[in-house]
Amino acid sequence: MESAISVTGLIKRYGGKAVLDGVDLQVARGSVCALLGPNGAAKTTAVRILTTLTRPDGGRVEVAGIDVVRRPREVRRRIGLIGQQPAVDDVLGARQNLVLFARLHHLGRRAAGIRADDLLEQVGLADTGTTPVRQFSGGMRRRLDIAAGLVLAPEVLFLDEPTIGLDPAGRRDVWEAIRALVASGTTVLLTTQYLEEAEQLADDVCVLDGGRVVARGTPRELTAAIGGDRLELVVTDPARAREAALLAEQVAAPGPVADAVGSGERVVVPLARRRGVVGDVVRALDEAGIAVDDVVLRPTTLDEAYLKITGADDARTEVPA
Amino acid sequence: MTTRTDDESTAVRLRWAVTDAWTVAGRDVAHWRRQPAAVLVGALFPVLLLLMFVYLLGGGMVVPGGGDYRDFLVPGMLALAMVFGVEATMTAVVTDTARGITDRFRSLPMAPSAVVAGRCLADMAASVVGLVVLVGAALAIGWRPAGVGRALVAVGLLLLLRLAFLWIGIYLGLLTRDPATVTAVQILVWPFAFLSNAFVAASSMPGWLATVAEWNPVAGTVTAVRELLGAPVGTGGGWATEHALLLSVAWPVVLTVVFAVLGVRRFQGLSR
Numbered sequence: 001m002e003s004a005i006s007v008t009g010l011i012k013r014y015g016g017k018a019v020l021d022g023v024d025l026q027v028a029r030g031s032v033c034a035l036l037g038p039n040g041a042a043k044t045t046a047v048r049i050l051t052t053l054t055r056p057d058g059g060r061v062e063v064a065g066i067d068v069v070r071r072p073r074e075v076r077r078r079i080g081l082i083g084q085q086p087a088v089d090d091v092l093g094a095r096q097n098l099v100l101f102a103r104l105h106h107l108g109r110r111a112a113g114i115r116a117d118d119l120l121e122q123v124g125l126a127d128t129g130t131t132p133v134r135q136f137s138g139g140m141r142r143r144l145d146i147a148a149g150l151v152l153a154p155e156v157l158f159l160d161e162p163t164i165g166l167d168p169a170g171r172r173d174v175w176e177a178i179r180a181l182v183a184s185g186t187t188v189l190l191t192t193q194y195l196e197e198a199e200q201l202a203d204d205v206c207v208l209d210g211g212r213v214v215a216r217g218t219p220r221e222l223t224a225a226i227g228g229d230r231l232e233l234v235v236t237d238p239a240r241a242r243e244a245a246l247l248a249e250q251v252a253a254p255g256p257v258a259d260a261v262g263s264g265e266r267v268v269v270p271l272a273r274r275r276g277v278v279g280d281v282v283r284a285l286d287e288a289g290i291a292v293d294d295v296v297l298r299p300t301t302l303d304e305a306y307l308k309i310t311g312a313d314d315a316r317t318e319v320p321a
Numbered sequence: 322m323t324t325r326t327d328d329e330s331t332a333v334r335l336r337w338a339v340t341d342a343w344t345v346a347g348r349d350v351a352h353w354r355r356q357p358a359a360v361l362v363g364a365l366f367p368v369l370l371l372l373m374f375v376y377l378l379g380g381g382m383v384v385p386g387g388g389d390y391r392d393f394l395v396p397g398m399l400a401l402a403m404v405f406g407v408e409a410t411m412t413a414v415v416t417d418t419a420r421g422i423t424d425r426f427r428s429l430p431m432a433p434s435a436v437v438a439g440r441c442l443a444d445m446a447a448s449v450v451g452l453v454v455l456v457g458a459a460l461a462i463g464w465r466p467a468g469v470g471r472a473l474v475a476v477g478l479l480l481l482l483r484l485a486f487l488w489i490g491i492y493l494g495l496l497t498r499d500p501a502t503v504t505a506v507q508i509l510v511w512p513f514a515f516l517s518n519a520f521v522a523a524s525s526m527p528g529w530l531a532t533v534a535e536w537n538p539v540a541g542t543v544t545a546v547r548e549l550l551g552a553p554v555g556t557g558g559g560w561a562t563e564h565a566l567l568l569s570v571a572w573p574v575v576l577t578v579v580f581a582v583l584g585v586r587r588f589q590g591l592s593r
Binding site for chain 2: 051052053054055073074076077079081083084085086087089090091092096100101103104105106148
């Protein structure tokens with residue numbers, strides 16, 4: 001399938017240090033790709049390069065099939081950008097903002113007005129009248145910002161941490177808006193620090209760390225590659241949590257696993273799912289005289305996968321696409 | 322609804338550059354409509370200074386070579402009003418950059434030059450309004466210019482000075498993303514204003530200070546506007562005062578060119 005975003009060998013240096021050091025990324029048309037990574041992983045820099053705001057130092061970057069360095073203006077006609085903070089005019093009203101941006105997209109006066117009204121309807125701000133944006137709530141401001149990124153019905157939409165600082169209701173609103181866009185065929189690339197957000201929205205997840213893509217795949221593939229399931233135990237006596245963790249690990253996964261966590265009364269043990277494994281663990285604990293209040297066998301979460309991928313520098317897990 | 326065109330010809334680009342600059346400037350006009358108080362305060366501040374210096378301090382002022390202090394001060398205030406514009410320009414640029422509006426503009430398929438050109442248009446328009454208000458106030462307290470034709474030349478020189486400080490403001494605004502820096506400029510503008518011939522004749526200052534004041538980029542404009550408006554000029558100036566008209570053009574042109582080059586480079590540097 002043709003890619004909406006195609007990045008090969010992208011390099012960006014700041015002060016001699018390569019913050020992006022050979023990044024490759026393909027995003028299929030009509031799909032949602034979530035770019036994850038710890039703070040300082042240059043996610044925003046990557047988005048700024050893809051949206052023509054920053055020039056790359058090396059590599060090839062195409063958005064909607066167009067080279068961002070050679071024909072930035074053609075790229076700008078086809079993209080929408082929603083940055084980390086809402087980039088809208090505080091003094092003006094919602095409609096005035098959208099008309100301004102539509103005019104700068106070179107829509108005529110009438111067309112700009114019509115488009116602004118459509119967008120206001122779409123993001124649920126039609127009744128804000130001439131209220132200055134300054135008086136909007138965080139969620140409303142964000143929705144207006146999203147509308148501003150949609151003026152020309154972009155082929156590719158970039159969202160840089162779209163729900164940062166929003167309350168749960170505001171976050172849900174933004175997710176709904178993004179889902180509606182994807183349903184209409186827009187390709188979306190979003191950066192986020194919330195794994196839940198990636199799980200909710202993304203077809204593909206791409207983890208950026210140390211200037212490189214260290215893992216990519218569907219959320220399921222990533223969690224599966226990190227190591228199956230987790231057994232969560234709640235022990236009665238917190239003092240014996242550590243002991244319980246080691247014991248459970250021995251029983252559940254014969255072989256070198258070093259990830260069991262025991263703090264407070266909660267114990268989390270990675271394991272490979274097999275017949276009778278839960279019973280084995282509980283029996284072993286019982287024989288050792290460690291009382292167990294609760295047992296849950298669950299799949300690894302994307303959070304755990306992500307921490308594993310970005311956490312240990314020496315044991316970085318490569319996940320094939 | 323959507324207009325998608327291929328790469329445009331130079332003529333089309335130029336037309337859009339003008340239209341986009343106009344649209345960007347229109348945003349400022351919309352701001353003024355919504356916040357008339359802010360505009361009014363900006364325009365009335367030089368009026369307040371004029372009244373303070375004429376009525377509170379003016380009694381103690383003696384113009385070297387004779388003449389009324391009010392008539393001496395009005396051209397000085399007109400020029401300083403142009404200098405004070407640097408704060409408004411810088412504030413607008415810093416605010417837009419800090420709030421992400423500048424990047425929003427840069428991500429649109431508009432002419433990139435329009436971001437800066439629109440700022441120029443809007444601020445020049447604001448300065449014309451400021452001049453009208455200040456001249457109105459000066460007329461109200463009894464000041465009279467020598468003639469309309471010469472007064473128009475004086476207005477031209479003043480706006481040229483404003484253009485120079487506009488570009489200084491754009492450059493300074495692009496240097497920083499911290500709104501607190503604007504405060505520093507707002508403070509520094511005062512010694513700059515006082516170390517000129519705007520409030521008192523440079524010749525009344527001690528030795529080297531007089532020379533600095535005389536060569537202040539504002540001084541040429543102040544003296545030239547005084548001459549054009551038939552106001553007392555003050556005696557005892559050196560070469561710079563004698564060639565005020567030349568300096569009133571040269572200083573702003575040099576400053577405009579230097580800071581326009583720096584500013585445009587800085588703007589392009591945003592993509593680094």
